[in-house]
Amino acid sequence: MNAVAEFSVIPLGVGVSLSPYVAECERVLQERGIKHLLHANGTNIEGEWDELMEAIKECQTRMHEMGVPRIQTSIKIATRIDREQTMAEKVESVKEKLTKE
Amino acid sequence: MNAVAEFSVIPLGVGVSLSPYVAECERVLQERGIKHLLHANGTNIEGEWDELMEAIKECQTRMHEMGVPRIQTSIKIATRIDREQTMAEKVESVKEKLTKE
Amino acid sequence: MNAVAEFSVIPLGVGVSLSPYVAECERVLQERGIKHLLHANGTNIEGEWDELMEAIKECQTRMHEMGVPRIQTSIKIATRIDREQTMAEKVESVKEKLTKE
Amino acid sequence: MNAVAEFSVIPLGVGVSLSPYVAECERVLQERGIKHLLHANGTNIEGEWDELMEAIKECQTRMHEMGVPRIQTSIKIATRIDREQTMAEKVESVKEKLTKE
Numbered sequence: 001m002n003a004v005a006e007f008s009v010i011p012l013g014v015g016v017s018l019s020p021y022v023a024e025c026e027r028v029l030q031e032r033g034i035k036h037l038l039h040a041n042g043t044n045i046e047g048e049w050d051e052l053m054e055a056i057k058e059c060q061t062r063m064h065e066m067g068v069p070r071i072q073t074s075i076k077i078a079t080r081i082d083r084e085q086t087m088a089e090k091v092e093s094v095k096e097k098l099t100k101e
Numbered sequence: 102m103n104a105v106a107e108f109s110v111i112p113l114g115v116g117v118s119l120s121p122y123v124a125e126c127e128r129v130l131q132e133r134g135i136k137h138l139l140h141a142n143g144t145n146i147e148g149e150w151d152e153l154m155e156a157i158k159e160c161q162t163r164m165h166e167m168g169v170p171r172i173q174t175s176i177k178i179a180t181r182i183d184r185e186q187t188m189a190e191k192v193e194s195v196k197e198k199l200t201k202e
Numbered sequence: 203m204n205a206v207a208e209f210s211v212i213p214l215g216v217g218v219s220l221s222p223y224v225a226e227c228e229r230v231l232q233e234r235g236i237k238h239l240l241h242a243n244g245t246n247i248e249g250e251w252d253e254l255m256e257a258i259k260e261c262q263t264r265m266h267e268m269g270v271p272r273i274q275t276s277i278k279i280a281t282r283i284d285r286e287q288t289m290a291e292k293v294e295s296v297k298e299k300l301t302k303e
Numbered sequence: 304m305n306a307v308a309e310f311s312v313i314p315l316g317v318g319v320s321l322s323p324y325v326a327e328c329e330r331v332l333q334e335r336g337i338k339h340l341l342h343a344n345g346t347n348i349e350g351e352w353d354e355l356m357e358a359i360k361e362c363q364t365r366m367h368e369m370g371v372p373r374i375q376t377s378i379k380i381a382t383r384i385d386r387e388q389t390m391a392e393k394v395e396s397v398k399e400k401l402t403k404e
Contacts, residue, residue, distance in 0.1 A: 040390035087343035188242030
């Protein structure tokens with residue numbers, strides 16, 4: 001089952017700077033070869049459901065290993081069986097509507 | 102890794118009534134013996150990370166089998182290694198603060 | 203425009219205990235007379251869109267006044283114009299489906 | 304109070320194609336001159352809390368006017384008082400950590 005997802009991690013108990021932890025998650029995605037796009041409010045990913053979920057779990061595990069006592073993660077994950085649709089196509093589809101008028 | 106989570110599914114392309122699909126997800130949780138609490142904006146669950154994620158995936162799969170072409174799911178999942186904390190304890194902890202004053 | 207919503211606040215830079223801040227948000231809701239239900243992963247609220255959003259903003263402001271340097275808040279908010287539906291009715295609607303089978 | 308936010312709207316009861324509605328929300332943001340970035344799982348926005356929330360509300364209202372009976376919107380909104388931080392700076396901050404190693 002293919003999915004388009006977004007996740008964001010919020011480590012608690014390590015101060016206000018989250019970037020070292022988000023960077024570690026980026027490394028997880030790079031190592032696993034998962035297509036991803038970091039943006040200001042999370043990271044977009046696409047691929048097989050299990051691959052995505054395992055990556056998110058590894059990200060969580062590694063952050064705990066870095067010493068984070070508590071983590072709140074939020075995930076949006078979308079699947080469709082009527083047709084395939086990549087992240088790029090989702091954005092493209094909106095942009096077409098915008099330029100038509 | 103123990104987790105406290107919440108998920109909500111939004112089936113698209115099947116009209117405005119979501120309850121048959123949410124009910125199917127409740128059945129998945131019951132069948133799997135996962136502690137869960139349905140509320141107005143999602144379902145709270147607690148247990149092992151993998152158990153929770155597999156249940157959410159089965160819920161997604163079953164909804165597609167019911168004919169839902171597209172599903173948007175949102176998940177909040179929290180882990181902590183400093184101490185164990187159940188869903189009930191999270192609520193209790195806030196209520197204590199409220200009654201103290 | 204009536205809405206059913208859920209919000210959860212994550213204060214950063216104040217350690218791992220979130221309950222004092224969640225409790226403060228509960229007080230905001232009580233003071234404003236907004237119907238609310240605290241659960242393990244957030245607080246459900248219902249009422250006029252503007253009332254709900256103002257309450258969430260006050261909650262955010264008060265947490266900063268308590269000394270929280272950074273806050274991540276997540277909100278789900280749902281509106282429908284086909285019919286009215288309260289939080290209680292949303293849950294009831296799923297439970298009916300469950301008992302029918 | 305300045306905020307960095309993300310929102311995504313899910314119209315129900317209008318089939319599986321969401322792009323016309325997301326496009327309408329993009330128009331709202333353009334008309335209001337709010338800095339925004341559309342991505343595969345939502346739209347990132349930044350500005351004054353009230354400006355952002357009013358834009359999201361107008362987006363919701365317009366979608367109902369387009370005939371959408373039911374809408375589920377999810378919002379992440381973050382504020383910080385320790386320092387200012389734009390959306391671009393949030394991403395930059397993670398990228399610096401990545402290239403350092």
